[in-house]
Amino acid sequence: MDIRLQFALLILLLPLASFVLQIFFGKRLGPRAVWISVATAFFTLFLAGSMLLSVALGAPMEYYPEAEWFSLGEFGLTVGFGLDNLALAMLVVVALISALVHLYSVEYMRGDIRYNRYFGYLGLFTFSMNGIVLAHSLIMMYMFWELVGLSSYLLIGHWFEKESAANASKKAFLVNRVGDIGMFIGIMIIWYVTGDVTFQGMYDNVNVDKANMFAGQMGLLSVAGGLIFMGAVGKSAQFPLHIWLPDAMEGPTPVSALIHAATMVAAGVYLTVRLFPVLTPDALLFVASIGAITALLGALTAMTQFDIKRVLAYSTISQLGYMIMAVGLGAQQAAFFHLSTHAMFKGLLFLCSGSVIHALHHALAHKNDHETDPQDMRNMGGLAGKMPITYATMFIGALAISGVPLFSGFLSKDAILAGTLAFAQENPAWWANLFPIAGFAAAAITAFYMFRLIFMTFHGKPADAAVHEHVHESPLVMTGPLVLLAALSFAMFFTLPQVNPLDSEGWFTQALPQAINLTGHESLDVEHLEHGWHDAHDSAVRLSLGVAGGGIALAVLFYLLKLVNMAALAGAMKRIGFYQLSFNKFYVDEIYNALIYRPFLWLTRVITWIDWTFWDQWFIDGIGRNTVRASNRSGWLDFVWLDQFLIDGIGRLTQRLGHTGRKLQGGKVQNYLVWAVAGAMLVFFISGSM
Amino acid sequence: MAALGFNLIAAMVIFTAFWVVTTSKLIHAAVALMGTLFGVAGLYVYLYADFLAATQVIIYVGGILVLIIFGVMLTHRVSGIDTLQTNMPNRPAAAVVVFLLFMGLTALLFRTPWHMADAAPVVSTVEIIGAALLTRYLLHFEVASVLLLVALLGAAYLARREDG
Amino acid sequence: MDSLQSYLFISIVLFCLGLYGVMTRRNGVAILMGVELILNAANINFVAFNRFGGMTQALPGHIFALFVIVMAAAEAAVALAIIINLYKTFSTVNVDEAHELQG
Numbered sequence: 001m002d003i004r005l006q007f008a009l010l011i012l013l014l015p016l017a018s019f020v021l022q023i024f025f026g027k028r029l030g031p032r033a034v035w036i037s038v039a040t041a042f043f044t045l046f047l048a049g050s051m052l053l054s055v056a057l058g059a060p061m062e063y064y065p066e067a068e069w070f071s072l073g074e075f076g077l078t079v080g081f082g083l084d085n086l087a088l089a090m091l092v093v094v095a096l097i098s099a100l101v102h103l104y105s106v107e108y109m110r111g112d113i114r115y116n117r118y119f120g121y122l123g124l125f126t127f128s129m130n131g132i133v134l135a136h137s138l139i140m141m142y143m144f145w146e147l148v149g150l151s152s153y154l155l156i157g158h159w160f161e162k163e164s165a166a167n168a169s170k171k172a173f174l175v176n177r178v179g180d181i182g183m184f185i186g187i188m189i190i191w192y193v194t195g196d197v198t199f200q201g202m203y204d205n206v207n208v209d210k211a212n213m214f215a216g217q218m219g220l221l222s223v224a225g226g227l228i229f230m231g232a233v234g235k236s237a238q239f240p241l242h243i244w245l246p247d248a249m250e251g252p253t254p255v256s257a258l259i260h261a262a263t264m265v266a267a268g269v270y271l272t273v274r275l276f277p278v279l280t281p282d283a284l285l286f287v288a289s290i291g292a293i294t295a296l297l298g299a300l301t302a303m304t305q306f307d308i309k310r311v312l313a314y315s316t317i318s319q320l321g322y323m324i325m326a327v328g329l330g331a332q333q334a335a336f337f338h339l340s341t342h343a344m345f346k347g348l349l350f351l352c353s354g355s356v357i358h359a360l361h362h363a364l365a366h367k368n369d370h371e372t373d374p375q376d377m378r379n380m381g382g383l384a385g386k387m388p389i390t391y392a393t394m395f396i397g398a399l400a401i402s403g404v405p406l407f408s409g410f411l412s413k414d415a416i417l418a419g420t421l422a423f424a425q426e427n428p429a430w431w432a433n434l435f436p437i438a439g440f441a442a443a444a445i446t447a448f449y450m451f452r453l454i455f456m457t458f459h460g461k462p463a464d465a466a467v468h469e470h471v472h473e474s475p476l477v478m479t480g481p482l483v484l485l486a487a488l489s490f491a492m493f494f495t496l497p498q499v500n501p502l503d504s505e506g507w508f509t510q511a512l513p514q515a516i517n518l519t520g521h522e523s524l525d526v527e528h529l530e531h532g533w534h535d536a537h538d539s540a541v542r543l544s545l546g547v548a549g550g551g552i553a554l555a556v557l558f559y560l561l562k563l564v565n566m567a568a569l570a571g572a573m574k575r576i577g578f579y580q581l582s583f584n585k586f587y588v589d590e591i592y593n594a595l596i597y598r599p600f601l602w603l604t605r606v607i608t609w610i611d612w613t614f615w616d617q618w619f620i621d622g623i624g625r626n627t628v629r630a631s632n633r634s635g636w637l638d639f640v641w642l643d644q645f646l647i648d649g650i651g652r653l654t655q656r657l658g659h660t661g662r663k664l665q666g667g668k669v670q671n672y673l674v675w676a677v678a679g680a681m682l683v684f685f686i687s688g689s690m
Numbered sequence: 691m692a693a694l695g696f697n698l699i700a701a702m703v704i705f706t707a708f709w710v711v712t713t714s715k716l717i718h719a720a721v722a723l724m725g726t727l728f729g730v731a732g733l734y735v736y737l738y739a740d741f742l743a744a745t746q747v748i749i750y751v752g753g754i755l756v757l758i759i760f761g762v763m764l765t766h767r768v769s770g771i772d773t774l775q776t777n778m779p780n781r782p783a784a785a786v787v788v789f790l791l792f793m794g795l796t797a798l799l800f801r802t803p804w805h806m807a808d809a810a811p812v813v814s815t816v817e818i819i820g821a822a823l824l825t826r827y828l829l830h831f832e833v834a835s836v837l838l839l840v841a842l843l844g845a846a847y848l849a850r851r852e853d854g
Numbered sequence: 855m856d857s858l859q860s861y862l863f864i865s866i867v868l869f870c871l872g873l874y875g876v877m878t879r880r881n882g883v884a885i886l887m888g889v890e891l892i893l894n895a896a897n898i899n900f901v902a903f904n905r906f907g908g909m910t911q912a913l914p915g916h917i918f919a920l921f922v923i924v925m926a927a928a929e930a931a932v933a934l935a936i937i938i939n940l941y942k943t944f945s946t947v948n949v950d951e952a953h954e955l956q957g
Contacts, residue, residue: 669949670885671780674877678787684794700860704867710887711875723887726868730894733864737905742897742916749923754890754930761883761934765941784877792870799866804858807908815913819920822912830917834924841928848935 004051005065008081011047011091012130014040015098018123026116034106037119041102041126045095052088056507060085064136064200082136082199085511086336090133090270093343096488097262098126100481104351105254107477108358118158122258125151129263133270137198138187138228141271145183145231148267149176152259156251168247175244179234186227190278193221199274206278218280225283228275229290236268236320239294245317249309249375253354256309261316261350262343269323269339276332277517284517288328288423292438294321299445303452307375308353311453315401316346318442322416329435330529331419333512338412340508341494345400345409348485352394355474355482356380356457359387363470372464377456379467384458386471389479391458393486398454400489402447403548408491410544413443415533418540422532440547447551455559696736703729716762720755727751738811741819861902868895880948882937886930893926 018040026033055061066080081087102122109118128151131144150173157169191197194205206221232238237245237260248260259265272279272287279287298318305311319342326335360374372379384391400409420436462468473479487493494508706725713719727750734743812818823831868891875888897919904915941947 668780670784670877670879674780674784674787677791677873677877678783681787681790681794696860700864703864704871707868707871707891710891711871711878711884716881716883719884719887723890726891727894730868730898733861733898734901737861737901739901739905739916739919742901742919745920745923746897749927750890750894754927757930757934758883758886758890761886761937764938765883765947781878784874788870788874788877791873792866795866795870796863799859799862804906806858806906809908809910811905812910812913815916818911818913819916822917823920826912827917830921834921838924838928841931845931845935848932849938 004063007047011044014044015123015126019120022116022120031115034119038102041099045099048091048095052092056511080136081134087133093340094129094263097347101254101258104478104481107475108254121154132267139197148264155255156248165250168250172244172248175241176234179230182227183231186224189224193217203277222280222282225279226286232268232271236265237317238290242317246310246313249313257347257350261346266339272327273332273336284328288325291321291325295442296438299442302449306377308377326416326419329419329423334415334419341408341412345397345489348397352390355390359471363467366470379463380457381460382462387473393482396486398450402450403544408489408494411491414544417544418533418536421536421540444547444551447548448555451552451555452559699729699732720759724755741815858906865895865898882947882949886933
């Protein structure tokens with residue numbers, strides 16, 4: 001067996017083994033057994049990391065082992081791995097965050113009633129996520145895609161005794177289903193169009209046939225791309241299916257870091273990147289539009305939220321929108337770059353918020369206060385001195401996401417913004433300018449709300465001095481991952497051996513060569529695009545530095561120095577209606593309620609009325625009533641005439657005959673003799689013999 | 691003379707037979723049966739069946755009839771007068787049926803063209819019957835003797851007292 | 855007296871009377887008497903057909919009649935034994951009163 005295949009199998013199956021162990025033997029093994037899961041996660045990270053290292057130092061990997069799963073006549077399916085540089089990079093991201101979250105959870109979840117099961121679910125999630133990354137075909141990816149949905153459901157609903165958690169897990173699952181149905185239909189269409197579902201086969205077929213076959217089926221391919229992208233919309237929480245992600249924050253915070261910040265929600269982006277070569281220009285434009293809307297909407301909503309995790313959730317939605325937009329604009333390498341860096345710093349931010357919540361929760365518990373929400377930023381403040389490591393690492397995370405030079409976020413965000421600028425330059429249409437505008441606006445808002453979060457949490461006066469007294473820094477197993485992730489949020493980790501903080505050239509971009517769009521569009525030509533990015537790079541750097549600085553400066557003014565009367569500002573914003581819009585998350589849930597649930601309920605009532613009143617009561621019961629009437633009439637006929645007269649008459653006749661005839665059968669042989677002779681005589685007379 | 695004798699005998703047979711089946715006294719019936727049997731023996735004489743006539747008298751009158759009278763006596767503790775015999779209530783139906791049968795058979799008798807061989811009557815039958823019984827009908831003769839033996843044993847077995 | 859029909863007629867009468875007796879009598883012995891009448895009617899037929907059928911060799915009608923008489927004797931013996939048994943069991947010889955197997 002090839003060593004690469006062995007590694008891939010181990011990476012896939014080790015988390016599954018951890019899941020099986022914790023689910024089936026967790027109770028017997030006790031809470032110390034979770035260290036086995038942690039060890040498994042770290043071993044998986046070691047395997048994935050060593051593979052990526054070999055690629056980064058040597059030749060790129062293109063290894064696609066597959067085996068037949070089943071075949072039905074001409075129709076057949078294969079299972080296999082798609083091991084290339086993209087998969088390896090994604091694998092390392094997943095394994096890294098997963099391992100750190102495992103470690104972090106040992107402390108964070110200590111004392112939980114389903115401690116072992118929690119780690120089992122983490123294993124299941126990691127297994128599924130690795131499956132998505134390693135899948136060599138859309139079908140295989142779809143299967144793990146659903147498994148990821150399941151484990152996400154299980155983890156969000158980990159504290160299912162809480163009704164909001166149970167509802168959130170249901171909501172997440174159902175909203176994801178909506179996207180997944182589209183994805184499945186899309187897979188079927190793409191199978192029909194390209195004749196293959198393995199990525200390599202799909203690329204080949206599209207490449208070979210683009211000249212003739214797709215001339216007529218370009219539209220169908222666009223539809224397929226759009227539908228598969230629906231899966232990504234669901235998983236990556238893109239508008240309009242983003243509503244589940246903020247609610248998913250009901251899950252344990254490490255889960256939010258792992259699933260709802262770094263990996264699962266990135267699966268949609270990963271899928272879109274994988275699919276990029278076969279997406280048509282129309283589909284790409286659709287993808288980019290969705291991404292731009294989401295980026296802006298998420299950022300705007302994040303501005304006014306008070307729940308620390310919700311701020312991060314909307315921030316995640318916004319950043320995912322960024323990535324999706326980048327893929328749609330052809331900058332899929334930048335998108336994946338941002339995915340990787342974002343996984344680090346967003347995982348870091350979530351774990352930091354978890355650390356804060358954990359500390360606050362314990363402080364509140366110390367005070368026997370179970371009413372105050374430990375996630376509400378208004379209950380925090382002034383924690384910087386109490387939790388220096390958390391503060392420092394979270395500050396680094398905020399700098400990274402805001403796009404400050406030296407940090408990884410700057411490089412990846414800059415690459416995306418350069419992509420939007422290049423697209424706007426290449427595309428003469430007026431709406432092409434909307435993409436860079438949305439991108440830069442979102443970047444500015446991101447910087448603003450991140451520092452709003454930092455200042456509200458760590459600076460200013462403590463909301464409750466008594467609680468503040470009891471806040472302590474988290475233990476090493478929690479701060480360790482924070483420090484590691486903070487270190488990885490520095491730009492140089494992605495650009496080695498380069499150290500220029502303004503240039504993203506490095507091992508990462510070299511390991512991930514720009515993919516070629518195969519559907520044949522001039523503006524999506526690789527050389528063309530690279531040229532455009534190169535030109536746009538300088539202006540993008542300048543602009544993004546400006547907007548990031550502006551956003552941070554505003555946050556400093558508003559929340560650190562408090563030079564602006566916040567109440568007056570909020571009032572002014574309320575007057576123009578913006579504040580409510582943002583605070584109520586742009587009423588998306590309410591719009592769904594009004595446009596989908598309510599009409600649906602109304603439709604249900606109408607259908608119920610038709611079904612019950614009209615169909616059941618009037619028609620069915622009417623038939624019933626008429627049948628009863630007819631039956632009564634028929635019953636009368638049947639009873640009086642048929643039964644009483646005819647049947648009973650025959651009966652009576654027979655009875656009378658029987659009474660008479662009984663005398664013939666008196667048991668007296670001599671009587672029988674008389675009748676026997678009479679019978680014989682009758683025969684004789686009739687036959688004429690006598 | 692001979693015709694008159696035949697007619698007398700025939701009348702006696704019919705009359706006594708009628709008496710046999712109608713009288714309510716068993717002893718009378720037995721006596722009437724004796725008359726019938728004698729009459730039949732007379733008919734045999736007219737048919738040139740001398741041996742059979744003798745057998746009829748010896749076996750029927752001398753054997754069977756005595757047996758029947760024994761039966762009557764044994765089954766009625768008081769011998770004589772009160773051995774009344776009542777008939778079944780089906781008498782009218784039986785009478786009708788039997789009368790119809792009689793009518794039918796009589797009609798048949800007269801409608802049938804009987805073939806009559808013009809053969810001289812055998813004067814003495816004893817020799818011929820004796821030869822036939824021991825030659826041609828030897829098997830039947832033996833079977834009949836076995837039958838008689840079985841009947842004798844069976845009757846003795848059936849009639850003997852359970853306790854005796 | 856020299857015609858077959860006259861004998862057959864007597865035979866018919868005897869047979870019908872015997873049958874009537876078998877049908878109507880209740881006493882077992884009386885029924886037996888009816889049976890004897892029937893047997894005699896048959897015997898008259900045998901002998902008459904032998905006489906007017908021209909069968910002078912071996913006289914089959916006579917032989918047959920002889921066997922019937924033998925059989926009648928055996929039958930009478932057995933029947934009377936049965937009647938006596940019946941009487942011992944039921945204290946009656948009326949056949950219609952011995953109806954233990956009647957439904």
